[in-house]
Amino acid sequence: MTSERASFRTIRDELSRRIAERVWLPGALIPGEEALAEEFGAARATVNRALQELARAGILERKRRAGTRVALHPVREARFVIPRIRQEIEARGSEYQYRLLSADITDAPEVICARLSLLSRSNMMHVRCLHLADRVPYQYEDRWINLNTVPGARDADFATMGPNEWLVGHAPFSNAEFTFMAAAASPDEASLLQIREGDPVFIGERITWMAGEPITLAHLVHPASHRMVTHL
């Protein structure tokens, strides 16, 4: 049929085409690996790789013994890169600037502990800072760092380096939760971002863990002009 030489890419794309063009309808059972291998003149392992990729992409659903079927509710996923603010700004050709507002070791308030699922009021590093692009406020960062899991943060110098940049080099994470939302700027946020109180802001919140232990909570506030773009 397909006169191309067998390759998992060729096979993957051809199967993908059949699904997109509705040759195989959602929910339908598609031929088994053995049959496809014969059709494409390839080894079963090659077909398997193609099928696994499509399954990972959410286009197919596979179950042992039951076979492979076209996903009924194709849960399409998109990826977005976790921004590293300096690179993000410099990649646009803008000048990056960083300004530390405060850095204190203190007991975290209830709200913060609750967000991090911490029972006791742990000792934490609280950092507030501002990131600017071409001398214009780009992001206000309000961050809590768990000193129990990242004791090194106690002696870190956040005057020259943002907490994110420091953490990337000193505290890897295994899990993260991202929340995005819109809100009205508080008086503090407004004055820092040079906007008016009540103006809309784009907020990203990020919590990271290492092996179940919370590392940090970052509350990142952007002016409404901010765009978060991603492709599929």
Add this chain to the structure above:
Amino acid sequence: MTSERASFRTIRDELSRRIAERVWLPGALIPGEEALAEEFGAARATVNRALQELARAGILERKRRAGTRVALHPVREARFVIPRIRQEIEARGSEYQYRLLSADITDAPEVICARLSLLSRSNMMHVRCLHLADRVPYQYEDRWINLNTVPGARDADFATMGPNEWLVGHAPFSNAEFTFMAAAASPDEASLLQIREGDPVFIGERITWMAGEPITLAHLVHPASHRMVTHL
């Protein structure tokens, strides 16, 4: 060393651990597949699979002949599921309701054509509708559908089914671009979402293409209470 039986999972996790625990530092060259295969008592193909997964996750960077090294700037990516609004609302145990506001066939304004990279003012279907959760406005949708690429939309009945639901079943897409931002509610948006004009809203914009041809532009407006959450 690791007394476990070889498996690409075991190997992947062990390598991942070495990177997380900084046994191998960012930028460092790690042993070749052959060497790792010997260390783990596995075949090279098995090690290859483990390494490829880590490379796909952005933890490793691989180059032919040059070898594999720990990513210097681990471009961590997070995935988010492209929400299907009915399922999203019903999954929370809320009642989903849909209300069509308007559906017209018209020439798209310049702004819309520009967003879709269309030169001429194409004939388009313009649909405006509202999605409610437990009788409270959840999302206002303002959508343009390219009738040149999806002629079937001309006869679709958007009174009972939202355009997204219809498109999922009738127009697959190969590419998509997502933009998220915060903005102030326009008078129209405010009255539809039952909020005040100027209140912050969370906006998602989605453009989809099939084989290079633009299919649709969706402008989705949520009240500020909306949260977009994703995990890594």
Add this chain to the structure above:
DNA sequence: TATTCTTATATGTATAGACATAATTAAGCC
């Protein structure tokens, strides 16, 4: 009928061996 056990089967994974491909390094040449 309902429950448990058995079996058949499609996918999941591992392996050794082979060849393909990209990219670095070294050799040859002007």
Add this chain to the structure above:
DNA sequence: GGCTTAATTATGTCTATACATATAAGAATA
């Protein structure tokens, strides 16, 4: 030196084979 070309090498992919594992479906049982 600076250029082109060839050799080297680590990763990329394919194959044939084998065995593992989940599970649907049928058989046996209560």
